[in-house]
Amino acid sequence: MAYELPELRYSFDALEPYIDRQTMEIHYSKHHQTYITNLNKALDSYPELFEKSIEDLLINLDQIPESIRVAVRNGGGGHYNHSLFWETIGPKSDNKPSEKMNNLISDSFGSFVNFKAEFTEKATKQFGSGWGWLAQDNGGKMVTLSTPNQDTPLSSGLNPILGIDVWEHAYYLSYQNRRPDYINAFWEIINWEAVENRLRR
Numbered sequence: 001m002a003y004e005l006p007e008l009r010y011s012f013d014a015l016e017p018y019i020d021r022q023t024m025e026i027h028y029s030k031h032h033q034t035y036i037t038n039l040n041k042a043l044d045s046y047p048e049l050f051e052k053s054i055e056d057l058l059i060n061l062d063q064i065p066e067s068i069r070v071a072v073r074n075g076g077g078g079h080y081n082h083s084l085f086w087e088t089i090g091p092k093s094d095n096k097p098s099e100k101m102n103n104l105i106s107d108s109f110g111s112f113v114n115f116k117a118e119f120t121e122k123a124t125k126q127f128g129s130g131w132g133w134l135a136q137d138n139g140g141k142m143v144t145l146s147t148p149n150q151d152t153p154l155s156s157g158l159n160p161i162l163g164i165d166v167w168e169h170a171y172y173l174s175y176q177n178r179r180p181d182y183i184n185a186f187w188e189i190i191n192w193e194a195v196e197n198r199l200r201r
């Protein structure tokens, strides 16, 4: 079955003032849709690949026919990354990391403050377009990383649980060149329950 936009659980203006309504609308309806359209177009030439999950496609990119591999990497990665992004942010609330989540983060980074600094640095220093991530390795340990373009931690054997889109399309209307301000605002709209639900162990 062809890929479609996932449902957004909140309205386009629900993340204001941290992410403005117009950015949300264009980001979701235009940018995310374009990744999906390009992914579907690529898979049309190998319809049997529609039976695999998006995770499966991205974990095993080397098994994708060469003629569509770049399109699946970019379109499929874009679809997966943006779906995760919408899922793990939401209207500002008092939704703080649970004790379990805090402990996992402290075990891996020493403290939440250290984690926040590391994540912020990765997202800030990603040159050009890309993503900053919190992911879990196979042993359950948390790591931070950044990826260029629409590459996903899945393709490096990691399970991404939180990601910030640092493409300019994600923040330019409100923040222009001030990526650090956007990254700082991101902490206000993280849905920690959704992040925790993505843990594999």
Ligand SMILES: [Fe+2]
Pocket (backbone or CB within 6 Å): 027, 031, 082, 165, 167, 169, 170
């Ligand atoms: Fe984006």
